[in-house]
Amino acid sequence: MELTYYGHACFAVKIDGKTLLFDPFISGNPLAASINPDQIEADYILLSHGHVDHLLDCPSIAKRTGAMVIGAYEVINWIAAQGVEKTHPMNIGGRRSFDFGSVKCVNALHSSQLPDGSYGGNPMGFVISGDAGSLYYAGDTGLTLDMKLIAEQYHLDFSVLPIGGNFTMDAEDAAKAAQMVNCNKVVGIHYDTFEPIRINKEEAKAVFDKNGITLLLPSVGETITLK
Numbered sequence: 001m002e003l004t005y006y007g008h009a010c011f012a013v014k015i016d017g018k019t020l021l022f023d024p025f026i027s028g029n030p031l032a033a034s035i036n037p038d039q040i041e042a043d044y045i046l047l048s049h050g051h052v053d054h055l056l057d058c059p060s061i062a063k064r065t066g067a068m069v070i071g072a073y074e075v076i077n078w079i080a081a082q083g084v085e086k087t088h089p090m091n092i093g094g095r096r097s098f099d100f101g102s103v104k105c106v107n108a109l110h111s112s113q114l115p116d117g118s119y120g121g122n123p124m125g126f127v128i129s130g131d132a133g134s135l136y137y138a139g140d141t142g143l144t145l146d147m148k149l150i151a152e153q154y155h156l157d158f159s160v161l162p163i164g165g166n167f168t169m170d171a172e173d174a175a176k177a178a179q180m181v182n183c184n185k186v187v188g189i190h191y192d193t194f195e196p197i198r199i200n201k202e203e204a205k206a207v208f209d210k211n212g213i214t215l216l217l218p219s220v221g222e223t224i225t226l227k
């Protein structure tokens with residue numbers, strides 16, 4: 001599996017020949033100025049919740065690529081109202097098979113509101129599992145014991161966790177989350193974009209190191225191979 005980081009909480013994973021794009025927020029992120037959202041390819045777009053820093057560029061990328069957008073029922077209603085035709089609504093606890101593997105929607109402790117102020121349903125994380133491997137994307141979340149359930153049901157190759165604090169877990173809590181889901185390879189996201197989530201990257205790495213977990217912090221535009 002290959003992961004490309006597009007800044008903030010946006011990344012793409014190539015799994016079984018399909019490209020899954022998560023939480024596209026590029027045109028509003030000065031740290032992702034080197035990325036042109038009009039050139040990003042996707043077969044599927046997965047949205048963790050309705051906050052604008054997770055879906056700003058979703059409608060335009062979905063319409064151009066024809067990607068299917070997957071997310072909470074309420075988020076998908078809003079996306080469909082923007083003119084996106086291929087959508088698939090889910091909700092927490094749901095699991096569904098696609099041509100790249102399965103998507104399970106898991107609990108995230110956060111909030112969710114769409115750009116027009118309407119209710120976004122429950123925020124969620126995703127476990128993606130297929131022949132090529134398994135990954136957990138936590139979405140925006142605080143640390144929660146529910147993460148232990150993931151370790152009981154899946155063997156994860158890597159996890160993508162927020163580490164910026166303030167709105168989500170910080171590095172210390174994310175390292176604890178990695179232990180709970182029993183995964184020793186973590187890609188850190190959701191940091192540095194805004195003032196309240198600025199971090200010291202070396203300190204964050206040290207926190208994970210101390211717990212025997214590798215924290216990967218790819219730069220914007222960088223592609224890394226995981227598994």
Ligand code: NI
Nearest residue numbers: 049051110140
């Ligand atoms: Ni959020």
Ligand code: MN
Nearest residue numbers: 051053054140
């Ligand atoms: Mn966010």
